[in-house]
Amino acid sequence: MKALTANRLADGEVVFWSHGRWVERFGQAELFEDDAPAGEAEAKAKSQPTVVVEPYLIEVAPIEDGVAPVAYRERLRALGPTNTPDHGKQAEGGHDVELIAKAAGAARSGGRVNLIKR
Amino acid sequence: MYRYDALDKEFLADRVSEFRHQVTRRLAGEITEDQFKPLRLMNGLYLQLHAYMLRIAIPYGTLNPAQLRKLAEVARTYDKGYGHFTTRTNLQFHWIKLRDAPDILASLAEVDLHAIQTSGNCIRNTTADPYAGATAEELDDPRVWAEVIRQWSTLHPEFSFLPRKFKIAVTASVKDRTAARTHDIGLALRRGRDGALGFEVMVGGGLGRSPHIGSTIREHLPAGRLLSYLQAILRVYNRHGRRDNKFKARVKILVASLGAEEFGRQVEAEWAQIDPASADLPDTELARIRGFFAPAGFEVLPAVSAKLEAAKAADPALARFLRNNVHPHKASGYAIVDIALKTPGETPGDATAEQMETVADLAERYSQGEARVTHEQNLVLPHVRLDDLPAVHEALKAVGLASANANLISDIIACPGLDYCALANARAIPIAQHIAQRFADQDVAEDIGELKIKISGCINACGHHHVGHIGILGVDKKGEEFYQLTLGGSGAEDAEVGKILGPAIHASRVTDAIDDLVAVYLRERQPGERFLDTYRRTGIAPFKEAVYAEVH
Numbered sequence: 235m236k237a238l239t240a241n242r243l244a245d246g247e248v249v250f251w252s253h254g255r256w257v258e259r260f261g262q263a264e265l266f267e268d269d270a271p272a273g274e275a276e277a278k279a280k281s282q283p284t285v286v287v288e289p290y291l292i293e294v295a296p297i298e299d300g301v302a303p304v305a306y307r308e309r310l311r312a313l314g315p316t317n318t319p320d321h322g323k324q325a326e327g328g329h330d331v332e333l334i335a336k337a338a339g340a341a342r343s344g345g346r347v348n349l350i351k352r
Numbered sequence: 353m354y355r356y357d358a359l360d361k362e363f364l365a366d367r368v369s370e371f372r373h374q375v376t377r378r379l380a381g382e383i384t385e386d387q388f389k390p391l392r393l394m395n396g397l398y399l400q401l402h403a404y405m406l407r408i409a410i411p412y413g414t415l416n417p418a419q420l421r422k423l424a425e426v427a428r429t430y431d432k433g434y435g436h437f438t439t440r441t442n443l444q445f446h447w448i449k450l451r452d453a454p455d456i457l458a459s460l461a462e463v464d465l466h467a468i469q470t471s472g473n474c475i476r477n478t479t480a481d482p483y484a485g486a487t488a489e490e491l492d493d494p495r496v497w498a499e500v501i502r503q504w505s506t507l508h509p510e511f512s513f514l515p516r517k518f519k520i521a522v523t524a525s526v527k528d529r530t531a532a533r534t535h536d537i538g539l540a541l542r543r544g545r546d547g548a549l550g551f552e553v554m555v556g557g558g559l560g561r562s563p564h565i566g567s568t569i570r571e572h573l574p575a576g577r578l579l580s581y582l583q584a585i586l587r588v589y590n591r592h593g594r595r596d597n598k599f600k601a602r603v604k605i606l607v608a609s610l611g612a613e614e615f616g617r618q619v620e621a622e623w624a625q626i627d628p629a630s631a632d633l634p635d636t637e638l639a640r641i642r643g644f645f646a647p648a649g650f651e652v653l654p655a656v657s658a659k660l661e662a663a664k665a666a667d668p669a670l671a672r673f674l675r676n677n678v679h680p681h682k683a684s685g686y687a688i689v690d691i692a693l694k695t696p697g698e699t700p701g702d703a704t705a706e707q708m709e710t711v712a713d714l715a716e717r718y719s720q721g722e723a724r725v726t727h728e729q730n731l732v733l734p735h736v737r738l739d740d741l742p743a744v745h746e747a748l749k750a751v752g753l754a755s756a757n758a759n760l761i762s763d764i765i766a767c768p769g770l771d772y773c774a775l776a777n778a779r780a781i782p783i784a785q786h787i788a789q790r791f792a793d794q795d796v797a798e799d800i801g802e803l804k805i806k807i808s809g810c811i812n813a814c815g816h817h818h819v820g821h822i823g824i825l826g827v828d829k830k831g832e833e834f835y836q837l838t839l840g841g842s843g844a845e846d847a848e849v850g851k852i853l854g855p856a857i858h859a860s861r862v863t864d865a866i867d868d869l870v871a872v873y874l875r876e877r878q879p880g881e882r883f884l885d886t887y888r889r890t891g892i893a894p895f896k897e898a899v900y901a902e903v904h
Contacts, residue, residue, distance in 0.1 A: 244379060245449035246403035284381040287399060306833065307770060311401050315771035317699050317781040321432055321447070322402055 235294045235301065236272045237263045238279055239311070240286035248311045248323070249286060251275050256286065259323060260312040261330025265294055265301060300330070302337035309334050353414050353722065354499045354644045356464040364461040367468070371395050372454035379451065396467025397453050400774050404448040406456060407470040412480035412498035412522070413441035413725035420712035420723060422463045424705035430456050435708070437693060437701040439765060439816055440519070441479050441725040442470055446772050468506060473514045475505035475586075479521045481529050482724040485645060486734035488682035489525035491541045492549060493645045497578065498522045500633055500641055504579050511586050515593030516601035518586070519558075531727055531843035533557045533566040534819055536603045537585060542572060549575040555585060555615065556607025559813035563849045564604040569616030576638070580631035584623035588615065648720040648735055653685020657738035670745050672794060673756040678741065685738050689719075690758040691731040691748060696788035698752075699781050700766040701729030710751045718744055727816075727843075728765055728804075730758065761803040761870070762788035765816055769809025769826060770833075776809035778826025778833040778859070783807055786863045791870075800870055803883045806841075819843035821884045822869060823850045824862065833859040839869070839895055840887045851892055854900050868898040 237260070238251035249256040250263030257263065266272035272291055279289035293304040303309050312334050314322015324331050356364070371391070378388040392398075396407040408423070415423075423443055427435050430452045431445040438444055448456065460466060469477045480498040484490065501520055505511065511518070521530040524541035532538030538554035550572040557566030573581050585603075592610075594600040607615045664671045677690040691711060693701050703711075711731055715723040718740045724732035736744055748754040757763050764787060767773065769780030784807050791797050806820030817823035823838035834856035841850030857865055870883075872894050877886045887895065 241399055241403075243385075244451045246399055248402060283385060284379065287385055306831070307401070310770060314402060315446075315781075316779060317771055317785065318432075 235296075236266045236269075236291045237294045237303070238266075238272065238275050238289060238291055239263075239308070240279060240289035243283075243285060243287050246287075251279055251289070254278070259328070259330060260303065260334060261328065266291075297333065297337050300333045302334045309337055353416060353495070354411075354641065360464070361461070364464070364466055365458075367395075367466070368454060368457045368461055371457060375450060375454050390472070392450075392453075393471040394468075395453070395457065396470040397448070397450070398471065398774075400446065400772050401770075402772065403446065404450055404453065405772070406445045406448045406453060406467060407438070408443045408445075408460060408465055408467050409470050409477045410441050410443060410465075410725050411477060411502050412484070412495045413482050413727075414484075414495060415715075415723045415725065416463075416721055417712040417716040417723075419463045419465055420708045420715065422460060422465065424708040424712070426456055426459060427705040427708065429459075434702050434704045436699070436768065437703065437725050437729050437731070439727050439729065439767070439814055440470075440477055441482075441727055442477055443725070444768070446768070469502075472512075473516050473518075474512050475501075475508065475514075475518045475520065478502055478505070479519075479530055479535075479727060481523045481525055482726040482732045483529060483679070483688055483734065484524070484724075485647065486681050486686075486688045487525055488680065489527060491524045491543060492575075493642075493647075494522040494524040494539075494541065496638075496642050496645050497539065497541070497551075497575075499644070500578065500638065501582070503641075504582070504633075510583075511590065514586070514590060515595045516598070516603075518589075518603065520582075526845060528843075528845040528847075529726065531816065531819065531847070533847035534559055534563075534816070534843055535566065537582065538566050539578075541575070544572045551575060551578060551581075553581065553585075555619075556604045556612065557847070558602050558604040559816060559818045560602065561599060561811045561813075562605065562608075563813070563818040564608060565847045565849060566604075567607060567612030567615075569612055569619060576635070577628065577632055579633055580626045580628055581619070581623055583626060583631055584619045587622050588618045648722075650683035650686060650735070651737070653683075653737065653739075655684045657685065657741075660738045660741050663742035667742070669749075669754070669756070670742060672798070673745050673754060674741065676756045676760060676798070677758040681735065683735075687736050687738055687741060689733040689736050689741070689744060690726075691733065691753050692755045692758045692763055693730050693753070694757055694763045694788065695752055695755040696757075696762050696792040697785055700764050700784050700788075703731070703753075704751075707751045707753055710747060710753065714744055714747055728763065730763070756794060757797055759802045759804070760797040761791045761800050761805060761866075762797055763804070764788060765804075765806040765820070767808050767815035769807075769815075773809060773814075775812055776826065777811075777828040778809050778835065780807040780809040780815055780824075780826060783824060783826075783835065783859065783862055787866050790863050790867065800874070801882055803870075803873075804843075805866070806843075816843060817841075818849045819847065820850060821882075821887070822866065825856075827856050829856055835859060835862050837862075837865060837869075837899070839892055840884065842884060853892065853896055857899070865899045869895050872898045 480494040554566035719733040766780040766784035770776040808815035819841040838850030
């Protein structure tokens with residue numbers, strides 16, 4: 235399973251693709267079971283250079299009661315820095331934040347599709 | 353400190369206006385991200401995990417109260433109320449919006465601050481001894497020379513597109529507080545046999561994925577010939593540096609591959625071609641710059657302050673602060689005060705807007721209008737009267753800055769790591785917090801004594817892990833955060849790259865491993881030995897055994 239993410243150009247905010255628009259919370263992100271629609275969404279995102287910077291697909295996996303990004307790096311992006319729980323998306327709380335915070339394993343490299351550019 | 357003249361201010365205003373135009377064009381889609389990225393980087397603006405990061409240059413780590421207050425204002429207005437001091441003595445804001453960046457730079461320019469030389473393959477912000485102008489150890493004020501280098505190197509057309517970034521440090525004391533030998537060029541002011549002032553020139557130091565300690569290519573360069581000699585070094589580097597391979601592009605690789613002797617020979621040959629009259633700074637200009645750093649007028653005061661002695665006897669916390677954070681000053685009756693941004697449990701190097709304002713007030717009232725930033729992510733009040741130390745301590749305590757742990761085990765360098773940085777493999781801050789909390793008992797920390805722990809979240813080594821007495825490097829091992837420990841490094845005058853202790857260990861084991869290493873030191877140490885001294889005497893074996901005992 236995959237999701238599409240980027241940083242918003244104007245303010246750098248972490249955003250996720252959801253059916254043609256960008257949302258700020260991972261819990262609202264569109265999840266792609268198949269590669270083809272994920273690739274189509276990525277192509278659309280790349281055609282929005284004044285909205286986002288460097289959109290890319292991430293691996294997402296089921297966890298208890300939901301889904302979370304596989305890579306620890308991506309979970310950090312979806313939550314905020316661990317040294318300041320009152321900063322970033324985690325500050326707002328919510329079910330999706332609690333779920334992602336519970337997920338474990340995988341540091342930086344795992345879970346980002348096409349991380350190594352050839 | 354150096355003050356910008358009308359020309360400098362006009363230049364900064366033009367630069368901000370240029371960047372404002374570039375940001376507008378990027379937001380409007382008139383230029384692509386690929387075109388814009390180098391432009392924003394040249395203005396210190398990086399895109400990190402959660403937001404943009406703006407890195408502001410603090411030349412040779414010197415700040416005046418107006419600048420500190422401005423940084424506090426930017427922190428409150430445009431960030432989340434704090435800033436992060438770095439190992440290059442710069443300040444980073446981690447929650448910046450691109451659309452605000454031009455306004456922030458305009459605001460900073462009001463107090464002669466900017467983000468030039470904080471990114472790109474140019475000569476970066478030059479660092480100097482944070483005790484400059486205050487310590488009796490120094491031969492000259494290194495900031496004079498750092499400012500000379502700053503003016504010479506800023507946007508130098510020949511050296512704006514070097515093979516890779518280039519860092520210079522200047523020290524004038526035997527005790528090196530700048531990590532000079534880990535710089536592309538380290539400059540140490542020395543007296544020649546004839547008493548003349550000159551520089552020992554060290555080249556090819558650097559950390560990152562291939563750590564090197566700089567080699568001395570000239571024992572004594574006449575001080576007045578500094579710029580032409582730097583030009584010669586940069587020319588040899590610019591000519592032969594490995595532009596084909598980013599990982600081999602730093603001057604340290606060139607020096608290592610040619611050999612320091614051959615590199616030095618080429619520099620001397622290049623130097624001989626340069627006309628001193630056109631390349632070196634005229635004495636009149638040097639005198640003008642020196643004038644900005646004229647020694648502050650110190651009162652004639654007794655070496656012992658009765659007021660301070662009485663306060664010290666009544667307040668054990670003040671006594672501890674004096675023991676660990678207060679250092680001798682060249683003027684009788686004065687002291688140098690380290691403000692450790694290392695309260696156990698807090699993020700190393702972070703300061704809130706309120707803390708910055710308090711330090712600004714203290715600098716203004718008690719330290720002749722000066723504060724400094726150290727490469728160990730701390731602040732310094734360089735000129736405090738002994739009589740004023742109790743008041744300074746109280747004021748620091750009120751904002752959580754009186755941590756009496758300078759140079760102790762909890763005075764840890766940590767890069768922002770994976771919590772913020774797009775390059776990191778693992779987190780550095782939580783590791784530092786956890787270790788500092790484990791050793792928060794100040795009696796224990798003082799018993800352990802000087803112990804420099806340095807943590808980097810990736811091999812780029814912004815946290816200087818290679819030169820930590822204990823270095824900690826975050827690695828991504830099969831998707832988990834693991835940490836490789838190194839021992840015996842030093843960034844000081846006895847610079848050395850640490851040795852890898854053994855296989856990387858899981859994040860959850862790091863603090864216990866530090867505990868094990870400290871226990872070996874406490875067991876093995878001889879009177880007067882620091883951790884580093886004991887390690888150098890015993891070698892790595894007992895430490896290795898302690899950490900990996902369970903594994904074997």
